[in-house]
Amino acid sequence: MAGATPPDQTGQLQFDTDTGASRSKWIAGLLAIVLVGWMGSGAIIPSVGAGDGAVAETPDRAVSVAVIDSVAQDVPLVLTAEGQSIPDRAVTLRAKADGEIASVAASRGDLLQAGQEIARIDAGIAEAQLVQAQTQLAQAQRDYDNALALQDRGAATEDRVSQARAARAAAEAGVTSAQDQLDNTIVTAPFAGRLNDLTVDIGESVENGMIIAEVLDNDPLTVVVQVPQQALSRLQTGQEAQVSFITGEEKAGTIAFIGANADQQTRTFRVEVVVDNPDSVMPAGLSARVAIPTGQARGHFLSPAVLSLGTNGELGIKTVDADNRVVFSTVQIVRAQTDGIWIAGLPEQARIITVGQGFVNQGDPVEPRAPSQDQTALVQP
Numbered sequence: 001m002a003g004a005t006p007p008d009q010t011g012q013l014q015f016d017t018d019t020g021a022s023r024s025k026w027i028a029g030l031l032a033i034v035l036v037g038w039m040g041s042g043a044i045i046p047s048v049g050a051g052d053g054a055v056a057e058t059p060d061r062a063v064s065v066a067v068i069d070s071v072a073q074d075v076p077l078v079l080t081a082e083g084q085s086i087p088d089r090a091v092t093l094r095a096k097a098d099g100e101i102a103s104v105a106a107s108r109g110d111l112l113q114a115g116q117e118i119a120r121i122d123a124g125i126a127e128a129q130l131v132q133a134q135t136q137l138a139q140a141q142r143d144y145d146n147a148l149a150l151q152d153r154g155a156a157t158e159d160r161v162s163q164a165r166a167a168r169a170a171a172e173a174g175v176t177s178a179q180d181q182l183d184n185t186i187v188t189a190p191f192a193g194r195l196n197d198l199t200v201d202i203g204e205s206v207e208n209g210m211i212i213a214e215v216l217d218n219d220p221l222t223v224v225v226q227v228p229q230q231a232l233s234r235l236q237t238g239q240e241a242q243v244s245f246i247t248g249e250e251k252a253g254t255i256a257f258i259g260a261n262a263d264q265q266t267r268t269f270r271v272e273v274v275v276d277n278p279d280s281v282m283p284a285g286l287s288a289r290v291a292i293p294t295g296q297a298r299g300h301f302l303s304p305a306v307l308s309l310g311t312n313g314e315l316g317i318k319t320v321d322a323d324n325r326v327v328f329s330t331v332q333i334v335r336a337q338t339d340g341i342w343i344a345g346l347p348e349q350a351r352i353i354t355v356g357q358g359f360v361n362q363g364d365p366v367e368p369r370a371p372s373q374d375q376t377a378l379v380q381p
Helices: 021-039 124-153 158-183 229-234 373-379
Strands: 063-071 073-086 089-094 099-104 117-121 186-188 193-198 211-217 221-228 240-245 250-258 268-275 287-302 315-320 326-330 332-337 340-344 349-355 366-369
Touching: 063 287, 073 229, 073 268, 073 332, 117 193, 117 211, 124 158, 221 229, 221 287, 229 268, 229 287, 240 268, 268 287, 287 332, 287 349
Parallel strands: 063 366
Antiparallel strands: 063 349, 073 221, 073 287, 089 211, 099 117, 117 186, 193 211, 221 268, 240 250, 240 287, 250 268, 287 340, 315 326, 315 349, 332 340
16 A cells, blocks of 8 residues: 555664563562662661660670689798809819929829828929928027027026027028928829819929819809899898709708899809719709799689780780670799799689680670690699
């Protein structure tokens, strides 16, 4: 038919005329209304339990922590210090005469009695000088006796008697000097001890002042330690101590000396502890640890892993109160052992957090639970 519009052959859809186009519009409008209503529901429907103008709060969530009950115990306070053993007495022996070593009567390492001979210097010259001095003394004595006899008969003056008396005194001094020189040819131990060193042998020439030997007295043995100044008031002479040597031996000791002047570098005080050492079995120079009991305190035993740091860096322990809330208490270490530490500053009875203390702070609510067997050992002495 002329003037008629031919049908569309492209296949394009016409939404305003296609069947179902009006239904899509209604669905889209309904979804928009629902979305706007849901977003505005907070302003229309108030939150349950919130009053006018109030903001709903989220309650704190309790953290689960391992807690163990601890009871304070009496703990002995012990001051420990590292030191070194030294001889009670030590002396270096020097030759007091010139000559050759005629004999050696001891060996290095021997135990000596006081006055025991160690070595002897050839005494030929000293013996001759002694004989000469004795002869001179005999002559001086005769001259003195003659002067007295002549004075009694009126044939001698008082001056002659005085001169004879002075000559006799000089001769006596000569004998004493010669005898000393002879005695000095024998080197003896000044006290009982161990011959630690001997530097001469038979036939060796020595001079006056030359080192010959060294004698040590190790009974008792003295252990020297340095004690901090804050602990000095707890020590006194005669106080008992326990000494553990690096060789494994342990011996009881007694404080024999407390220094009155602090070391200028370390500000510590010298303390000497004496230990019985029969026959000088223990040598000097050994490293040793000295433990000195200084009293008692009340404390809790725990592992250092349980310790925490406060907001200001103070050392403390986190415990749980009756309301299951965290309490931080500042503590002091009163004694350290290889298996743990004793601390003071907690109540007599405390519920100590052993696991989880790093995740809670002062006042936080917690859910206490019993620790495992391994965790129980953290607070068991």
